[in-house]
Amino acid sequence: MASTTSTACSSHQHEPPPVPFDPEYYNPTPCNCLCPDRKMAIQLVSWTPKNPVRRYTVCPNRYKNPNDSCKLFEWNDPEIPSHFQKVTLLQLKAKVTSLVNQIVSLEAQVAQMDELLKWKDASITNLQAEVVKKVEKVKTVEKVKKKVVKNGCCFPNSLVVFSFVVFLIACWCSLKLNDS
Numbered sequence: 001m002a003s004t005t006s007t008a009c010s011s012h013q014h015e016p017p018p019v020p021f022d023p024e025y026y027n028p029t030p031c032n033c034l035c036p037d038r039k040m041a042i043q044l045v046s047w048t049p050k051n052p053v054r055r056y057t058v059c060p061n062r063y064k065n066p067n068d069s070c071k072l073f074e075w076n077d078p079e080i081p082s083h084f085q086k087v088t089l090l091q092l093k094a095k096v097t098s099l100v101n102q103i104v105s106l107e108a109q110v111a112q113m114d115e116l117l118k119w120k121d122a123s124i125t126n127l128q129a130e131v132v133k134k135v136e137k138v139k140t141v142e143k144v145k146k147k148v149v150k151n152g153c154c155f156p157n158s159l160v161v162f163s164f165v166v167f168l169i170a171c172w173c174s175l176k177l178n179d180s
Helices: 083-151 155-179
Strands: 006-008 013-015 042-047 052-058 073-075
Parallel strands (some): 006 042
Antiparallel strands (some): 052 073
8 A cells, every 4th residue: 555654764754745735646666675575565755855756665564663674765866957946846845734734823812713713602692581571570570560550459559648647646646645
């Protein structure tokens, strides 16, 4: 199976290519490695400054255990002849990598904004529920007020009359005490 992992030959570091390659371009000559297990060789893409975008065939064990690595290594593409082409390819790769990083950053920002939006939606729902409760309470108070006015009973007026009667009784009692 062909791999799209790119590798710097000297350091054995893996880095994925910036754009997916069409599988039809991954067609190394099928061969087995020279290891005792004779695994099928894989094709990788170099992104080193010296060999950008050059495909090569290696043993799948090559980067797993560098001390005990298979010696199978073959370039599948000719070297890019022009320094300008190499530099341009590396600049394009750097630009694509930068754009991919920007996409990742923007996706993280969108996810964060989605969470904030969910929190705000929940807050709005809670506030709407509180408003509904308060409106119901106001309606209930209005019904009681209408009922009291309709029946002619008004608690504040009754309190005034009651207070006036108590005042009159107090005055009468006071006069009675002064007369005695």
